[in-house]
Each structure stands twice: as structure tokens, then as C-alpha cells.
Amino acid sequence: MSDPRQTKGKAISLRRLMFRLPAALSSMLRSKTASLSDSSRMRKETVSLGWNEASARTVITEIEEQLRRASTSRPAPAGEDYSAEDLRLAESIAEETRLAGASNISRTAAYLACYQACPELHWAFLAHMVSRNAGWNMTDLHSSRIADVVDAEEKRLTYRFLERSNALIFQDAYPQLRLYMKSRELGASRFHLLPYFHVSGFMRPFWERFWIDRGSALLTIGLIINEQNYIEKRVVRHPYFQKHVTGKLNFRLFSLTGLNQVVFPLSEQAGEGAAGEEMRRLAGRTVSDFGSLPARIALGKSLYAMLMGYRAVRSGAERFAASVPHSGSRADYWPELFTANLEEALTAKVQGSELLEQETLPPGQRLYSPKLLSAWGDTAYEQISREDWLKDTRALDGISAPKAPFLCDISRSHRNGILETALVHDAVEDH
Numbered sequence: 220m221s222d223p224r225q226t227k228g229k230a231i232s233l234r235r236l237m238f239r240l241p242a243a244l245s246s247m248l249r250s251k252t253a254s255l256s257d258s259s260r261m262r263k264e265t266v267s268l269g270w271n272e273a274s275a276r277t278v279i280t281e282i283e284e285q286l287r288r289a290s291t292s293r294p295a296p297a298g299e300d301y302s303a304e305d306l307r308l309a310e311s312i313a314e315e316t317r318l319a320g321a322s323n324i325s326r327t328a329a330y331l332a333c334y335q336a337c338p339e340l341h342w343a344f345l346a347h348m349v350s351r352n353a354g355w356n357m358t359d360l361h362s363s364r365i366a367d368v369v370d371a372e373e374k375r376l377t378y379r380f381l382e383r384s385n386a387l388i389f390q391d392a393y394p395q396l397r398l399y400m401k402s403r404e405l406g407a408s409r410f411h412l413l414p415y416f417h418v419s420g421f422m423r424p425f426w427e428r429f430w431i432d433r434g435s436a437l438l439t440i441g442l443i444i445n446e447q448n449y450i451e452k453r454v455v456r457h458p459y460f461q462k463h464v465t466g467k468l469n470f471r472l473f474s475l476t477g478l479n480q481v482v483f484p485l486s487e488q489a490g491e492g493a494a495g496e497e498m499r500r501l502a503g504r505t506v507s508d509f510g511s512l513p514a515r516i517a518l519g520k521s522l523y524a525m526l527m528g529y530r531a532v533r534s535g536a537e538r539f540a541a542s543v544p545h546s547g548s549r550a551d552y553w554p555e556l557f558t559a560n561l562e563e564a565l566t567a568k569v570q571g572s573e574l575l576e577q578e579t580l581p582p583g584q585r586l587y588s589p590k591l592l593s594a595w596g597d598t599a600y601e602q603i604s605r606e607d608w609l610k611d612t613r614a615l616d617g618i619s620a621p622k623a624p625f626l627c628d629i630s631r632s633h634r635n636g637i638l639e640t641a642l643v644h645d646a647v648e649d650h
Contacts, residue, residue, distance in 0.1 A: 312416075344527070447519065502529075
């Protein structure tokens with residue numbers, strides 16, 4: 220039999236939740252209207268991404284020819300023509316990748332260093348900003364909003380899923396970025412070394428075309444398609460993660476409560492606004508279906524077009540990235556709502572009402588969002604499969620010009636997502 224006190228406590232929780240719902244819904248409706256005008260300001264000035272349709276057609280043709288050859292002949296063993304100099308370069312990049320791939324924190328910093336050294340590598344900056352989001356999602360599992368409503372094993376498995384995706388993309392993409400940087404330094408292409416790193420044959424035509432015309436947009440689209448295909452079977456469709464993570468109710472719950480939003484914090488230029496007047500603006504998008512490969516590719520293309528195609532978003536995100544080191548805590552971008560210091564965090568069990576009453580939270584009443592390295596330790600992984608994911612022409616469907624979204628300001632929507640998770644927390648908290 221259930222404990223009457225526990226049953227009564229849950230009933231009180233539900234009554235409190237129902238009492239707060241009208242105010243929460245009203246806040247959400249107001250935010251949708253306001254996001255229209257906020258987005259129009261972000262869209263005010265566009266920047267050409269320089270999409271070259273002729274180059275895209277050339278790459279598509281080369282990949283189609285590659286697939287035809289693969290269907291009729293056996294590929295030569297990788298590395299048979301590598302010189303001693305080639306091997307020294309490849310081994311050096313492999314060691315750099317190992318060191319930089321130690322954690323989400325180091326990976327995120329490595330992406331930014333690539334972009335700052337070579338601004339034509341648009342994908343590196345997109346990867347930096349998305350990798351920040353991966354870190355925030357990892358620490359959310361130990362935040363005050365989630366920690367009490369998900370058991371320890373589910374948190375560990377969800378973290379492993381997020382970390383695995385982040386680590387594998389880095390393992391595949393970072394050597395490609397470094398090969399380009401070394402090629403530029405040496406004044407000669409070294410893309411014949413891509414097979415050394417088990418990079419899909421899909422990518423070589425993109426890099427060779429990029430070496431000729433420096434078409435940032437086409438290369439970025441190629442990398443978006445490649446990396447999402449790279450993790451499709453290794454993580455997203457892997458039976459282990461489907462059984463223990465993506466098929467679980469709590470994983471779907473995260474999607475319903477705003478944890479599936481990708482946000483790009485923007486820093487204002489000096490003199491554009493008075494510090495402390497309002498929370499930092501956020502551009503971003505919502506992940507509608509993480510389990511769908513085409514949907515993830517479409518999201519990546521949309522995020523890229525927004526990040527690099529709207530001047531306000533691009534410059535604001537660049538200022539934020541350069542001035543705020545990634546720690547994994549959401550206090551990195553919203554210290555008005557979050558704190559990484561548990562002693563300064565909100566101690567009240569009911570969190571939703573605090574958020575409903577005010578736009579920001581005073582010191583001592585902010586939501587706890589820990590730093591990544593204090594929330595999670597190192598994670599060991601099993602050997603990954605090395606086969607090329609490119610088997611047919613389906614991936615070619617995504618090679619098209621990216622289009623920036625109409626709605627791009629997600630500041631209020633993101634705050635509402637935070638509010639929703641706080642309300643869920645309150646509903647299940649025992650009294």
C-alpha cells in the first residue's frame with residue numbers, strides 16, 4: 220500500500236502545478252509574439268555565404284563516380300603510398316587529436332582555435348557553438364532542474380550518449396581541419412592523408428574543391444552531412460543507446476521541456492546596451508526530431524545559415540566565444556538565472572514560481588548549473604567501427620544551399636523551456 224502522506228504530498232504538488240500553469244502559458248504566448256520583433260532585428264543585415272552551385276554539382280558528380288568505382292572494384296589498402304614525411308604529419312595530427320579530444324571542454328576550445336586561425340573554416344565555428352550546447356546538456360543532468368527527477372543510472376546513460384556523440388564527431392572532424400591547416404602552412408594539399416584517419420570518401424571531393432576556391436559554405440554543408448552520418452549507426456541508431464537512452468520516456472521528456480534547444484549566446488558590442496539591464500540575447504533553433512538523420516542535417520544547415528548569414532548573430536556569437544571560456548555551466552551565458560556555485564543556488568524545492576515572478580533571479584535564488592568537469596569524470600570507450608558510412612547516393616540529397624530561418628531569436632523561448640523543466644521538477648518533488 221502507498222504511504223498516505225506521500226499520496227497527499229503528490230496531490231499538493233499537482234495542485235500547485237495546475238495553479239501555476241495559467242501564468243506559465245500566458246508567459247509563453249507573450250514570448251512567441253515578442254520573438255517575432257526580436258528576430259526581425261537579428262535578420263536586419265545579412266551576409267552572403269558564397270554558395271557556388273557549379274562547385275556543388277562538381278562535388279556531387281565526383282562522389283557519384285566514386286560510388287560507381289567502388290561497386291566494380293576493390294579499393295586499394297589505405298596508406299600504401301604514404302611517404303615517411305606523410306606518416307610523420309599524420310601521426311602528429313593523430314596525437315593532437317587525442318590530446319584535444321580529452322573532454323567536451325578541450326574539444327570545444329580546439330574548434331574555436333581552428334576558426335580563429337582560419338576564419339574560412341566556418342564549420343569549425345559552428346562546431347564550437349554546438350559543442351558548447353552539448354556540454355550544457357551534459358551538466359543539465361546534474362542541475363537543480365533535473366537531478367531530483369531522473370535516477371542516477373539514467374543520468375549516466377544519457378550523459379554517455381551525449382558525450383559519445385560529441386567525442387566521435389571530434390575524432391572524425393578535427394583531423395580534417397588540421398590537415399587543411401597544415402596544407403595551408405605547407406602550401407600544398409595533404410588531403411590524400413584523409414584515409415589514414417578513416418575519413419569517409421564522401422569528404423575528399425569537398426576538401427579538394429575547397430582547396431581550389433575556398434568555398435566555405437559548400438565545405439560546411441559537406442561536413443554537416445558527413446558528421447551526422449558518422450554518428451548515425453555508431454550512436455543514434457546503435458542498439459545499446461536505443462534501448463537505454465533514446466527509447467526512454469525521460470529522453471522524450473527532455474525534448475518536451477526545452478532541453479532540445481540549440482542556443483547561440485550573443486554578446487553586445489561595447490556601448491550597444493547597458494550591462495545588467497537584461498539577460499543576454501540568444502539566437503537558436505529547436506531540435507524537432509533528433510532520431511531522424513535528414514532532420515538533424517536540415518537543422519545543422521539552418522543553424523549554419525543563421526550563425527554565419529546574419530551579421531548580428533555572427534558578430535555577437537564571435538564576441539561571446541572570444542570572451543567567455545566554455546565551462547559547461549549555463550551560468551556561462553545566463554548568470555542572471557544560473558550559478559555554478561551550489562552554495563549560491565536556490566534551495567527552495569519549488570522553483571517554477573520563482574521564475575514566473577521575475578525575469579531574473581537574485582543571488583542565492585539562482586538555478587544550479589554545475590561546471591562540466593565537476594559534474595562528470597573521464598569516460599572510457601570501446602573500440603569504434605571504422606567502415607565508411609558512404610554506401611549509396613542518399614547523402615547527396617542534402618547538398619544544397621543553406622537557408623537561414625525566419626525566427627531566430629530564441630531568448631524567451633529558451634527561458635520558457637527552463638520554466639517548463641522547473642514546473643516538472645516541482646510536480647514530482649515529494650512534499
